[in-house]
Amino acid sequence: MTTHTNRRWLLARRPKGPVTEEDFTFDTVEEDPPAEGEVLVAMRYISLDPAMRGWMNDAPSYVPPVKLGAVMRAYGVGQVVASNAPGFAEGDWVTAPSGLQSIYRTRRRGDLRKIDPELCPTTWHLGVVGMPGLTAYFGLFDVGQLEEGETVLVTGAAGAVGSVVGQLAGIAGARVVGVAGGPDKCRFLTETLGFDAAVDYKADGVQEALAAACPDGIDVFFDNVGGPLLEAGLWLMNDHGRVPLCGAISQYNATALPPGPRSLLLAIPRRLRIEGFIVMDYAERYGEAVPRLATWAREGRIQTRETIVPGLENFPAAFARLFSGDKLGKLMLGV
Ligand SMILES: NC(=O)c1ccc[n+]([C@@H]2O[C@H](COP(=O)([O-])OP(=O)(O)OC[C@H]3O[C@@H](n4cnc5c(N)ncnc54)[C@H](OP(=O)(O)O)[C@@H]3O)[C@@H](O)[C@H]2O)c1
Structure with missing residues (x-):
């Protein structure tokens, strides 16, 4: 046997x-x-x-x-x-x-x-054609309702989900700003993945750097991180902006949750739609996304x-x- x-x-x-x-x-x-x-x-x-x-x-x-x-x-x-x-x-x-x-x-x-x-x-x-790519696809296009010409901010941008979000947004004709930890990852976002700008959240002056990178404000804020970066991005949202809440990795190891975000009050005057989602909710539509993601990845339009x-x-x-x-x-x- x-x-x-x-x-x-x-x-x-x-x-x-x-x-x-x-x-x-x-x-x-x-x-x-x-x-x-x-x-x-x-x-x-x-x-x-x-x-x-x-x-x-x-x-x-x-x-x-x-x-x-x-x-x-x-x-x-x-x-x-x-x-x-x-x-x-x-x-x-x-x-x-x-x-x-x-x-x-x-x-x-x-x-x-x-x-x-x-x-x-x-x-x-x-x-890219598995769970992270599908999360990026449905989070950006369905929850985020991204339109051509809009500005997208994505946190965790050099990761599995975030890197696909940014490149999909680029394919859709958006201005793309990514947040990642350290100058090497930020250079990777702009020089290799084609992001329009990148902000190093481990450096000083993150709020100012985000404002400079998003001169026309943010229309879709795809957040993977939560905590202080969620608060920072929300300050810059445009009227009727959408915030797909994908993850909150900054809090997953926390033994006590921090207060905030203090910028949440802006959701009212700016008519924001802040929506959490779980990729499995889209399981019946994976067949629509997988061939597209695979084609873009094979063509090199999504770098992995x-x-x-x-x-x-x-x-x-x-x-x-x-x-x-x-x-x-x-x-x-x-x-
Ligand atoms: N809603 C859903 O259905 C769904 C599905 C898949 C994933 N997610 C969520 O999406 C997020 C990304 O998942 P992933 O698989 O793509 O992981 P990942 O981005 O490949 O890896 C996590 C990255 O998070 C960053 N990070 C860690 N701690 C941080 C902090 N305190 N502040 C800012 N950035 C931090 C690190 O990058 P740096 O070097 O840049 O710090 C790290 O590389 C996670 O929150 C995950 O739970 C949700």
């Missing part, structure tokens, strides 16, 4: 503040061959997403918290290594809600989505960057890089 060694990260306790290695248990188990109707997938890449930090908390959200002792929730791409189910053969590439483990066993139809490795790099399914940290066992340190910013574009683990 051929078994497969499964290496796994289990949630051992609820983290307080930033994640530490002690919040998890790493173990290995032998997986038997698939029973009738089951498929075994060897994961190749696992996505590291800021949302995972929220799933570790014992708090109600759009998905239930990960149970203590369970494999940590995560999504990835892999290859079928053994199949006892129709429609899946050894070697097939799939995306899967695998969890943080090297072997994923499933019998649920619809869990696995086959992907064509000839169409685009398989890692793109975790980035990936930071792939090798080794599943490096999860805790790799995950911390989402919060320190020590990475460019989409962060993932090579399994």
Whole structure:
């Protein structure tokens, strides 16, 4: 009987503040061959997403918290290594809600989505044509209702979602301003991704720099970060501006939430529409967005960057890089 060694990260306790290695248990188990109707997938890449930090908390959200002792929730791409189910053969590439483990066993139809490795790099399914790209697309065009000629401000602009937001806005004929940490990332935004301006939020004078970069104000403010940057952007909103609230990474590790934003009162006279959204709400329309994102990425109109940290066992340190910013574009683990 051929078994497969499964290496796994289990949630051992609820983290307080930033994640530490002690919040998890790493173990290995032998997986038997698939029973009738089951498929075994060897994961190749696992996505590291800021949302995972929220799933570790014992708090109600759009998905239930990960149970203590369970494999940590995560999504990835892999290859079928053994199949006892129709429609899946050894070697097939799939995306899967695998969890943080090297072997994923499933019998649920619809869990696995086959992907064509000839169409685009398989890692793109975790980035530009996966959840981050879809978040950018629906957040900007549906929630943000972007029109040609408008000004877009995007925070977390050198990340997986933000970098696609800015480039989609450019394709749509908007003026694009990005916020990122440090001069290198800001240069990357303007020189490589074609943003019209970039603001380094780690430098002094962020409010003034934002005002200078947005001389006609902001029409769509796509916020990935929350906290002081959300407050700073709101001061510059134009009448009838739209604010797709995508994420608040500056607060995910907080043990006490900060007050604010103080600029929220402007939403009334300026008739702002501030709307939170979750990409999964658009699942029925992914088919509309994926071919467009794939075409633009293949044509180079959307540039992609990936930071792939090798080794599943490096999860805790790799995950911390989402919060320190020590990475460019989409962060993932090579399994
Ligand atoms: N609503 C949805 O359905 C949905 C779906 C996907 C993602 N999201 C959200 O979208 C946001 C971006 O996700 P992503 O996957 O694209 O992550 P990412 O942007 O690739 O990585 C996170 C980035 O956030 C920046 N950052 C970290 N702490 C910060 C702080 N205190 N202030 C300002 N910037 C900070 C870092 O860049 P710097 O080096 O520039 O600091 C880091 O690289 C997250 O908030 C995530 O939760 C929401």
